[in-house]
Amino acid sequence: MELTGAQILLESLRREDVDVVFGFPGGAVIDIYDQLPHYPLRHVLARHEQGAIHAADGYARASGRVGVCLVTSGPGATNAVTGIATAYMDSVPVVVITGQVPTPLIGNDAFQEVDIVGITRPCTKHNYLIKDVRDLARVIKEAFYLAATGRPGPVLIDLPKDVQQARCEYKYPKTIKMRSYNPTYAPNPKQVAKVAEVVRKAKKPIIYAGGGVIASTAAEDLVWLSRSQDIPVTATLMALGCFPADDPRWVGMLGMHGTYAANMAISHADLILAIGTRFDDRVTGKLSEFAKNAKIVHIDIDPTSIQKNVAVQIPVVADCKSFLAALRRHLEDAPAEAGPPPAERHAAWLEKVAEWKAEKPLTYAQDDKVIKPQYVVETISRLTRGEAVITTEVGQNQMWAAQFYQFLRPRSFISSGGLGTMGFGFPAAIGAQMACPDRLVIDVAGDGSIQMCIQELATAVCYDLPVKIVILNNGYLGMVRQWQELFYAKNYCATCLDVAPDFVKLAEAYGAAGFRVTDPAQVEAVLAEAFALPKTVIVDVVIDREENVAPMVPAGKSITEMILV
Amino acid sequence: MRHILSILVENEPGVLSRVAGLFSGRGYNIETLNVAPTLTEGLSMMTITTEGDEAIIEQIVKQLRKLVTTLKVVDLTDVKSVEREMMLLRVDAEGGKRAEVLRIVDIFRCKVVDVSLDELVIEVTGTQDKLGALIHMLQRYGIKEIARTGAVAMRRGMQE
Numbered sequence: 001m002e003l004t005g006a007q008i009l010l011e012s013l014r015r016e017d018v019d020v021v022f023g024f025p026g027g028a029v030i031d032i033y034d035q036l037p038h039y040p041l042r043h044v045l046a047r048h049e050q051g052a053i054h055a056a057d058g059y060a061r062a063s064g065r066v067g068v069c070l071v072t073s074g075p076g077a078t079n080a081v082t083g084i085a086t087a088y089m090d091s092v093p094v095v096v097i098t099g100q101v102p103t104p105l106i107g108n109d110a111f112q113e114v115d116i117v118g119i120t121r122p123c124t125k126h127n128y129l130i131k132d133v134r135d136l137a138r139v140i141k142e143a144f145y146l147a148a149t150g151r152p153g154p155v156l157i158d159l160p161k162d163v164q165q166a167r168c169e170y171k172y173p174k175t176i177k178m179r180s181y182n183p184t185y186a187p188n189p190k191q192v193a194k195v196a197e198v199v200r201k202a203k204k205p206i207i208y209a210g211g212g213v214i215a216s217t218a219a220e221d222l223v224w225l226s227r228s229q230d231i232p233v234t235a236t237l238m239a240l241g242c243f244p245a246d247d248p249r250w251v252g253m254l255g256m257h258g259t260y261a262a263n264m265a266i267s268h269a270d271l272i273l274a275i276g277t278r279f280d281d282r283v284t285g286k287l288s289e290f291a292k293n294a295k296i297v298h299i300d301i302d303p304t305s306i307q308k309n310v311a312v313q314i315p316v317v318a319d320c321k322s323f324l325a326a327l328r329r330h331l332e333d334a335p336a337e338a339g340p341p342p343a344e345r346h347a348a349w350l351e352k353v354a355e356w357k358a359e360k361p362l363t364y365a366q367d368d369k370v371i372k373p374q375y376v377v378e379t380i381s382r383l384t385r386g387e388a389v390i391t392t393e394v395g396q397n398q399m400w401a402a403q404f405y406q407f408l409r410p411r412s413f414i415s416s417g418g419l420g421t422m423g424f425g426f427p428a429a430i431g432a433q434m435a436c437p438d439r440l441v442i443d444v445a446g447d448g449s450i451q452m453c454i455q456e457l458a459t460a461v462c463y464d465l466p467v468k469i470v471i472l473n474n475g476y477l478g479m480v481r482q483w484q485e486l487f488y489a490k491n492y493c494a495t496c497l498d499v500a501p502d503f504v505k506l507a508e509a510y511g512a513a514g515f516r517v518t519d520p521a522q523v524e525a526v527l528a529e530a531f532a533l534p535k536t537v538i539v540d541v542v543i544d545r546e547e548n549v550a551p552m553v554p555a556g557k558s559i560t561e562m563i564l565v
Numbered sequence: 566m567r568h569i570l571s572i573l574v575e576n577e578p579g580v581l582s583r584v585a586g587l588f589s590g591r592g593y594n595i596e597t598l599n600v601a602p603t604l605t606e607g608l609s610m611m612t613i614t615t616e617g618d619e620a621i622i623e624q625i626v627k628q629l630r631k632l633v634t635t636l637k638v639v640d641l642t643d644v645k646s647v648e649r650e651m652m653l654l655r656v657d658a659e660g661g662k663r664a665e666v667l668r669i670v671d672i673f674r675c676k677v678v679d680v681s682l683d684e685l686v687i688e689v690t691g692t693q694d695k696l697g698a699l700i701h702m703l704q705r706y707g708i709k710e711i712a713r714t715g716a717v718a719m720r721r722g723m724q725e
Contacts, residue, residue: 117579118582121579122586180574180635303630303631
């Protein structure tokens, strides 16, 4: 069957079971758009390429499938770069197709030409420039395979206009084998045996879970490990939801804005099981002070993550799920000889952890005058019983959402962790809503971040997506203001947003619904009303202007040195 | 410490910039770099010399392996290996200097590959140390130009 490059692309997307493409057309991709109506793909037209790529990312995070984004050459491609880097930092499987000027013009500074393969080389898992239509089918197959396997990540395919128009015989490869790419899934059995041994001997163990647990669908296995061995669990921002927050073994997120209990526990543990995580600087604080008393076991599918920041005693290169299954077989087949059961062995430790939790829990004081952001998030959590998909922007809104929402299952918390991209949350919510039409999707936003991709209101309204945006509005770029307050003598330079749109009117202008809340007593009722509306809604919640995120570990300090109020 | 890395890569456009970009993006330093095709069609061998402590070299090796276009990375510092680099030098050899320069060429087992009235072009192959020693010896006569290939290296047949 002879097809054009554009047809090959769309037919191959169909064979990869892609059901939705987030995109924005332009001169260099018209041939693809010309064929799009003939294929069983939903296209979501974003209002800016950054919206399209974040939506594809949000779709991937919410569903576990590969997100697909289609944009034109030049500015279309460069507008997508922030979103590509966002997906790269958080290991999200996305395939990005960019149009390119015709091959004879490449390198001529043609209209809307940019070397997007060169630009995205450091922020994609891999990328391709196709010069021959006969390579296209194989490259698409490889792109989906690379994006979704090993440590997932974005893959970009740059497709010149003449290649889209050229024809060739189409055959989609059934299988794939790349001689230079073979990620390790199964753990080395000797390493698993070593882990089992230290787990049996530990007196003060803790599980430190990362996004890899969710990426490898290992949450249930992790829950088994914690419950069967009576080990407390902390997690990174990326892993919230991998362990139910209502379990007594949950100690909360760790790191810069982690809970007191989590930071104390990781600092006093004798064994840390670091699973699918990369010891980010926001987690470890001052490296030389991090977990000095612990033996560290580190499981990661990416060998470069291991021994990168922190020296570990037992490294295991493996997929989290395969590792946890292997560890389970070990622990079940050969239970600890003679020694006391875990509950007994860890009794003193569990008691200590419970003490830390009780001593300094996450807290705030809501009065009847000014709304506290923490109260808003707690109310959202209560109203949705932890069942919503929460996306966030970046800054204080993100940290309050992470701290005060009770996540019960994986893929419920979608946030730009590594790159920290303001403007991510709302388009990501659009993608998540496309992936999960039956779930309530809520973007917890700040008044600063929401303005970075606000144009996507048109997208949400256009596709009848009942996404809810809850703006924690303090009239500041709050997190930067918090740093200025604490570390820069309250020099609030360029962080006050005193000119802002009326978000209620703005919502209405786009055809969405808008609410404003200023009275603490009204928060619950308004949120409940907004969540019940089957349409796009903005709830503008006017909060305490100078509320800070606590605890906070100042950058470069040990994570035991927390500012608690 | 100086390490010699031997990197087998897919011979395709952009592969050099993937490797070079990895070094610059992560703050590592390339001291010398050599790339050429291998006997197997479609594969190239890169030889890179770089500096770093054990942890940095381990990270560089892992990062190189992570590139989708990389098949194999060997740190030749870990095994018994031979290392050679070729250098061309244009040396001032006017009048009385010529005989002395030619003696040094002899001692270092170099070759004279071009000769003119006032200068010689000398070819020499050896380890970085040997090349360094030759430069040192010839400097007093006036080295006008140098071109070096960067190190290439290979593991020895007999390993312990």
